[in-house]
Amino acid sequence: MAGLWRSYQALMGRYPWTVQIVTAGSLVGVGDVISQQLIERRGLANHSVKRTAKMMSIGFFFVGPVVGSWYKVLDKLVTGGTKSAALKKMLFDQDYTDALISNYYLWPPVQIANFYFVPLHHRLAVVQIVAVVWNSYLSWKANKML
Template identity: 35%
Template sequence: MLNWYKAKLAARPLLTQSITTAILFGVGDVTAQQLVDRRGLSNHDVTRTGRMVFYGGAVFGPAATTWFRVLQKHVVIPGSANKTILARVAADQGLFAPTFIGIFLSSMAVMEGTDVGDKLKKNYWEALSTNWMVWPFVQLVNFKMVPLDHRVLFVNVISIGWNCYLSWLNGK
């Protein structure tokens, strides 16, 4: 299975990482609905899961794949691997995270037919501050130990719990 994934990743990295992201965003939402909200299968909101899958595959997957490549190419401190890693984490948490939490909440509001401003006002700061308690540490490991082509997958696996949180927060 891993060899198959590596072959797909080598042949079509953006598509492969986008599909993987879509699936794992869906897993996060199913986890939120079934384990956190305890809805039961008969009350599962399939449309909500669909929104998360769509967002993961169409928005976050391509953006994260591109972002990690940009960081790899443009955020480099010559002669210092550790400073480079810290600079990448700082860029990720100072630029990407605030932007994509806003994009996530706005996208969900649009797909739900609710007010974007209300959604951002209600959830943005809570999501961003929670993000900063989790993701800097994850990204330190990611940028230090995970090869570039597997960084989105690593983030996606960790994101099962994070997407569960985001789905729960969005559904509040």
């Protein structure tokens, strides 16, 4: 595991934007797989690869670039790594998208910790790891209605 982390860090150092986007897309896909297999209990025979690919595309082409860019903007709007700066970034982030209104129990503490403890180039990965749970829920909820 340590070797995998070192490899990830090395790639992040050389290709930070690409690695952040690939990480985002991959973790959105993981969220859908978890939703289909653990929440919906579809089994491998009934797994919708098309649905997972669609979710991954959202991660690669929307979540990664948009949220990654948003974090860069936030870092310019609110400088520093203090607790106060982390709190301000979290508050700005809560106005970023309506989807966060329904998940205030999850995102504010995650984002305060993320903005306070995590370097800029790792923030997207941290959020995407937490978002695996959120994406699993969203995928289940969205597809439950179909």
